[in-house]
Amino acid sequence: xxxGEFTALNGIELLFTTGEFAGLIGPSGSGKTxxxxxxxxxxxxxxxxxxxxxxxxxxxxxxxxARLRKENLxxxxxxxxxxxxxTVYENVEFPLLLLNYSxxxxxxxxxxxxxxxxxxxxxxxxxxxxxGGECQRVAIARAIVKKPSLxxxxxxxxxxxxxxxxxxxxxxxxxNKELKTTFLFxxxxxxxxxxxxxxxxxLDGTVDREEIKSN
Amino acid sequence: MGAGLRTxxxxxxxxxxxVIIIFMKGVMIGWDHQAKTDMTNWEIGGGQYWYKxxxxxxxxxxNESHAPVPxxxxxxxxxxxxxxxxxxxxxxxxxxxxxxIVIKGINPGQxxxxxxxxxxxxxxxxxxxIIGSSMAKNIKAKVGDRITIRxxxxxxxxxxxxxxxxxxxSTGVPAVESGQIYIPLxxxxxxxxxxxxxxxxxFRDSExxxxxxxxWTLRTKGDLTASVDxxxxxxxxxxxxxxxxxxxxxxxxxxxxxxxxxxxxQKEIGTYIALGYTRQQVVGLxxxxxxxxxxxxxxxxAAYGLPFLVWMAKTGWxxxxxxxxxxxxxxxxxxxxxxxxxxxxxxxxxxxxxxxVSYWPSRRxxxxxxxxxxxxxxx
Numbered sequence: 001x002x003x004g005e006f007t008a009l010n011g012i013e014l015l016f017t018t019g020e021f022a023g024l025i026g027p028s029g030s031g032k033t034x035x036x037x038x039x040x041x042x043x044x045x046x047x048x049x050x051x052x053x054x055x056x057x058x059x060x061x062x063x064x065x066a067r068l069r070k071e072n073l074x075x076x077x078x079x080x081x082x083x084x085x086x087t088v089y090e091n092v093e094f095p096l097l098l099l100n101y102s103x104x105x106x107x108x109x110x111x112x113x114x115x116x117x118x119x120x121x122x123x124x125x126x127x128x129x130x131x132g133g134e135c136q137r138v139a140i141a142r143a144i145v146k147k148p149s150l151x152x153x154x155x156x157x158x159x160x161x162x163x164x165x166x167x168x169x170x171x172x173x174x175x176n177k178e179l180k181t182t183f184l185f186x187x188x189x190x191x192x193x194x195x196x197x198x199x200x201x202x203l204d205g206t207v208d209r210e211e212i213k214s215n
Numbered sequence: 216m217g218a219g220l221r222t223x224x225x226x227x228x229x230x231x232x233x234v235i236i237i238f239m240k241g242v243m244i245g246w247d248h249q250a251k252t253d254m255t256n257w258e259i260g261g262g263q264y265w266y267k268x269x270x271x272x273x274x275x276x277x278n279e280s281h282a283p284v285p286x287x288x289x290x291x292x293x294x295x296x297x298x299x300x301x302x303x304x305x306x307x308x309x310x311x312x313x314x315x316i317v318i319k320g321i322n323p324g325q326x327x328x329x330x331x332x333x334x335x336x337x338x339x340x341x342x343x344x345i346i347g348s349s350m351a352k353n354i355k356a357k358v359g360d361r362i363t364i365r366x367x368x369x370x371x372x373x374x375x376x377x378x379x380x381x382x383x384x385s386t387g388v389p390a391v392e393s394g395q396i397y398i399p400l401x402x403x404x405x406x407x408x409x410x411x412x413x414x415x416x417x418f419r420d421s422e423x424x425x426x427x428x429x430x431w432t433l434r435t436k437g438d439l440t441a442s443v444d445x446x447x448x449x450x451x452x453x454x455x456x457x458x459x460x461x462x463x464x465x466x467x468x469x470x471x472x473x474x475x476x477x478x479x480x481q482k483e484i485g486t487y488i489a490l491g492y493t494r495q496q497v498v499g500l501x502x503x504x505x506x507x508x509x510x511x512x513x514x515x516x517a518a519y520g521l522p523f524l525v526w527m528a529k530t531g532w533x534x535x536x537x538x539x540x541x542x543x544x545x546x547x548x549x550x551x552x553x554x555x556x557x558x559x560x561x562x563x564x565x566x567x568x569x570x571x572v573s574y575w576p577s578r579r580x581x582x583x584x585x586x587x588x589x590x591x592x593x594x
Contacts, residue, residue: 033586042489042585063493070491077589081486098491142490 008034009045009205016184018149021176023185025193026202032186033154035202039184040073040152041065053149070098074143074181078155080135082127082142088114089123092141099146113145117171133164137171144175150182157189165191221472222508229465229512229565234520236458236561241524241551242532243454247447248552249387251440256329257388259439260298261421264288264431266414269302271390277304277317278367281412285428288416296420298325299413301403305366307378307396309354317395318366320403327419330391334382335399341379342402347392351383358383364396369408376406462565465512466572473505473576484580485589494581501580505573509566527551 009031016022024032037043038050041057042065050057053072060068069075074095082091092113096106114120117137127135136156143151153172157165173195176183185192193199199211255261269280284292284299291297301320306313321328323336330345337343341361346354356362358380365375378396386392404410418425421436477484487497531548 037586040489042589066488066491066493066496069489075486075489077486077489079482081482081489081589083483083486095490 007205009038011206012048014200014207016182018182019176019180020198021173021183021196022198022200023187023192023196024200024202025187025196026208027188029204030202031205032188032202034205036152036154036184036186039150040075041068070095071146072149074146074148074151076136076139076143076151076153076156078158080127080132080139080159082135082138084127086126087123088119088125088127088130088138091127091138092145095142095146109145110141113141116144116175117141131164132159133161133167136160136164136168140168140171140175144179144181147179148181150184153183153185153187155187155189156185157187157192162191165189169195221475222511225465225468225472225508226511226515228468229508229569230515230520232458232461232465233512233516233561233565234523235461236565237516237520237553237558238524238527238551239454239457240557240561241528241553242549243447243451244554244557245528245550245552246450247443249550250443250447253387254390254440254443255436257386258328258391259434259436260327260417261419261423262425262436263418263434263439264416264425264428265434267430267432269414274304274315274317277302277414280414281369281407281409282430283411284413284416285431287426287428288418291418292416295324295326297416297418298322298327299400300415300417301400301407301409301412302414303366303403303407305364305396307354308363308365309356312354314354315394318364318403319395319397320400321397322400327417329384329386330397331382331384332397335397337379337381339379339381341377342398342406343381344378344396344398345382345384346380346396348383348385349389350392350395351380356380356383366406368406374406462568466568469505469508469569470572470576472508473501473573476504477501477576477579481583481588481591484583485585485587485591488585489589494583494585498574498577498580501577502570502574505577506566506570508573509562509569513562513566524551524553528553 012031012035024035026032034043038045038057039052041052041060044058048058052068055064055068057065075081083094086094089110092110093106096109101109111120111123114123117140119134119137119141122130122134122138127138130138136159139156143153151172156172157168160168169192172183175181185196187193197213199213201208201210266280266282268276270276281301281303288297292299298321303318303320305316305318307316308314321330321332321335323332323334325332332345334345335343342364344364346356351357354362360380361377362380363375364378365373367373378398384392400413404412416431425433425435427433484497487500488494492500528551531550533548
């Protein structure tokens with residue numbers, strides 16, 4: 001195979017405001033994960049720019065991008081990406097360690113986050129001892145523990161059954177309302193789509209159409 | 216193989232390196248200390264004056280290497296803090312064979328050396344003599360044996376007599392026994408017609424600033440033990456290769472583990488980056504993790520290595536073959552000497568090397584695309 005260039009996204013113009021519960025919807029290869037990664041400063045666009053919380057992703061240094069992620073962004077991944085050797089408590093505590101919170105502050109924030117996702121009884125468990133739904137709830141707790149401005153969720157329900165998916169999504173809707181955290185999903189799961197208030201349909205790297213659910 | 220098992224295998228190999236390096240280095244330090252102590256006690260004291268023509272490596276120089284003991288040192292000799300030796304060539308005839316030897320005249324009452332010279336203080340019609348165990352083995356002599364001896368006096372006249380072996384001593388310093396016999400100094404001076412003369416003067420105290428004496432060359436303790444230093448240095452260089460091989464094996468294992476770990480933990484690396492770590496911080500994290508092998512190995516070494524090292528220091532390491540034939544100052548049993556400096560420097564060096572080896576493959580992380588890492592897509 002050659003190293004030919006591939007245009008993942010083209011001509012995208014989107015604006016998200018605080019507190020949105022939005023999703024990038026599309027089939028595999030439509031560019032939704034690429035867009036999510038750019039917004040999450042894990043990737044940079046070859047042309048154009050993404051401005052996240054007033055910061056231009058294209059012009060951020062690696063250090064500045066890491067700081068943006070550390071302070072303002074939360075990530076939820078399809079395969080949870082929990083640290084298997086650490087307990088639930090330690091996994092959720094991890095982002096706070098990077099932010100140099102004191103031990104007592106961390107304890108309170110971790111327990112609050114675990115309470116939001118209903119896992120206070122699993123603090124000492126390790127990820128391999130948890131079910132898929134529980135793992136994803138730990139991942140959500142880890143994403144929101146520092147109360148970030150924006151949570152990016154890439155196919156968060158792909159590995160979950162219907163009951164767990166709804167449970168997780170309910171949790172996220174509640175957090176969105178209570179914490180005013182913006183949630184942005186990349187998904188093609190109908191269960192997730194049904195919860196979204198703003199749906200952006202991507203096709204071959206471009207915005208195909210957009211739907212906004214009226215309250 | 217699980218990561219845990221691999222880690223412990225690495226730690227065990229590394230801990231072997233720790234223990235072997237400290238043990239072997241301890242043996243070298245012990246040998247050095249023992250050799251110098253033995254040389255001090257048996258041969259060189261705190262240093263020597265050599266008569267100007269004396270060359271221990273040239274037997275022909277012995278005929279001319281003698282002079283009256285200088286007046287400047289008479290008081291020190293009287294106090295017993297300096298011992299004159301007269302050294303001359305001679306021949307013995309053990310069991311009808313001829314063997315060239317060096318005859319050393321020593322004061323029987325001396326207390327500067329461990330040589331059992333008091334055994335020369337014997338009333339006998341023969342010349343009392345003491346010899347080393349290796350020499351005794353060579354000439355098949357035992358205490359009480361009488362052996363014909365021939366010498367040539369200061370006038371060039373050959374004369375002969377009979378020695379009586381009054382003692383056979385054991386020493387770790389071959390230079391004091393190989394091809395040598397010790398007889399009373401005064402007797403030798405009388406035999407050689409060299410009254411009051413000596414070839415070398417050995418003093419007790421190495422700390423005193425020694426004056427220059429006409430026709431006598433000062434040899435400090437440092438000069439006289441320089442050969443031991445050189446020998447230890449050469450041996451140490453050889454051992455360093457062994458340490459290098461040991462460390463190389465351990466480091467190869469750690470390097471391999473790090474490479475595999477980075478490959479297998481791509482998602483974790485991606486997660487760290489997503490959570491706000493810079494790539495350099497992740498490199499640091501993996502480097503520290505790799506370096507922990509050395510810390511764990513040091514702890515493991517302490518658990519089984521300390522008792523072993525202490526036991527060896529107490530019982531010593533006995534050479535499987537007779538060291539008296541080595542021709543170098545080495546005892547039959549070597550007692551390793553360990554210092555805190557040796558332990559700390561070994562731990563520091565091994566830990567530093569481990570950190571470098573852990574860092575080397577971890578640098579790959581700095582080049583990783585975090586989105587590929589998150590999906591575990593890197594090859």
